[in-house]
Amino acid sequence: MTAATPLFQHSSAVGDFTIRDVIEGQTAGQLIVAADDWGWWTTLLGGDTIAPTTGIQQTVADGLVRAGFLTRRGHRYHLTHTGHDVGKNRGFVRVAVRGWEPTFRQLSDSAHREYIPAATEPGEVARGCTDIARRRPEIFAAIGRTIAADTPGRTIDLGCADAGRIMALTESAPEETFVGVDIEAEVIDTATAEFARMGLSDRVTLLAGSVQPEAEPPAWLSAVDRxxxxxxxxFFLLHQLASDGEGIAAVLRGWMDWFPNVRRLVIGDGYLLEAPHWTGQPWFSPTYEIYHSITGVRLWTREEYEGAFADLGWSVARRMEDHTMLVTTILERE
Ligand SMILES: C[S@@+](CC[C@H](N)C(=O)[O-])C[C@H]1O[C@@H](n2cnc3c(N)ncnc32)[C@H](O)[C@@H]1O
Structure with a gap:
């Protein structure tokens, strides 16, 4: 090997994937999600080991060993370095493997179409997104600290899914009350029951409905002291509402009309990063881009978000990046 030969060849040519990567990657994704449903990643990331008790569990554990995510010592299985990375990022795997699968499946019958309507598994998307948020607790801690440092008020999460983010904030901002709204009524019902079980119903109200500003205010708004x-x-909704509607500023203006005393915005979204080949972008970014492109939802650049914020008189108090393309911005009124 000459000194100029890189140890790890970072392929950026066309044809990055082999047939083996395609087939085994798909199976590895299924095993990762199943292991998550059994609570294995939580256990392993908590520093414990797992011990399969059935044939099925044994096969999955051995599959995860072959994929390089676990090592076996006697009856017990430990995380490898890669396994740690996979476990931390299992939310992305769940969204892609389970959440978006019904949309990708429709491609086969859709050659004649311009776009495919998104057909997701809402519970899987909600859980995957909450896991994605949990991998960077410091981002959430920063939001909680900012809210807690201010006079107690009411925080609304627009497109809250299973309200995992509200759940985290109830601890870090203990004086704040919360409202969450999502279009998926079933996900809202399940989350409402969970908050009741935890004795948090007096601080958290969850409502089902659309947060897309339209000519007429949505019905759920009358249940909120605006x-x-x-x-x-x-989080991870503005790009879609902006695509379906009149752009980022129009959606934000609608929310500002609904809530005249809002003094802080917290916007998380995936920004558009362009590169011709898979390996030229951060992992998950091509999948994210293709999913949105087939559903006709466009992605927006950092300049487009920040231009809209500035046009509406919001200034960036804090900008936190996760995984390069996922950006959370705390904004305050100038
Ligand atoms: C990608 S998920 C993000 C979930 C959550 N905000 C998070 O980041 O963890 C988008 C969420 O927006 C919800 N949603 C989609 N269209 C909506 C609309 N018009 N009004 C309210 N919620 C909507 C979906 O049901 C889904 O829960």
Whole structure:
């Protein structure tokens, strides 16, 4: 090997994937999600080992060993370095393998179409997104600290899914009350029951409905004391609402009309990063881009988000990047 030969060849040519990567990658994704449903990643990332008790569990554990995610010592299985990375990022795997599968499946019958309507598994997307948020607890801690440092108010999460983010904030901002809204009524019902079980119903109200600003205000809005809302948050939804509607500023303007006293925005979204080949972008980014492109939802650049924020008089108080393309911005009114 000459000194100029890189040890790890970072392929950026066309044809990055082999047939083996395609087939085994798909199976590895299924095993990762199953192991997650059995609570294995939580156990392993918590520093414990797992011990399969059935034939099925044994096969999955051995598959995860072959994939390089676990090592076996006697009856017990430990995380490898790669396994640690996979476990931390299992939310992305769940979204792609389970959440978006019904959309990708439709491609086969859709050659004649311009776009495919997104057909997701809402519970899987919700859980995957909450796991994605959990992998960077410091981002959440920063949001909680910002809210807690201010006079107590009401924070609304627009497109809250299973309200995993609200759940985290109830601890870090203990004086704040919360409202969460999502279009998936079943996901809202399940999360409402969970908050009741935890004795948090007096601090958290979850409502089903659309948060897309339209000519007529949505029905759920009448159940909210609009004047009391001081922080509006939205994660991984603005790009879609902006595509379906009139752009980023139009959606934000709609929310500002609904909540006249809002003094803080917290916006998380995936930004558009362009590169011609898979390996030229961060992992998950090509999948994310292709999913949105087939459903007709466009992605927006950092300049487009920040231009809209500035046009509406919001200034960036804090900008936190996760996985390069996922950006959370805390904004305050100038
Ligand atoms: C990618 S997920 C993000 C979930 C959550 N905000 C998070 O980051 O963990 C998008 C969420 O927006 C919800 N959603 C989609 N269209 C919506 C709309 N028009 N109004 C309210 N929620 C919507 C979906 O049901 C889904 O829960």
């Amino acid at each position: 004047e009391s809302v001081t922080t509006a948050m939205s």
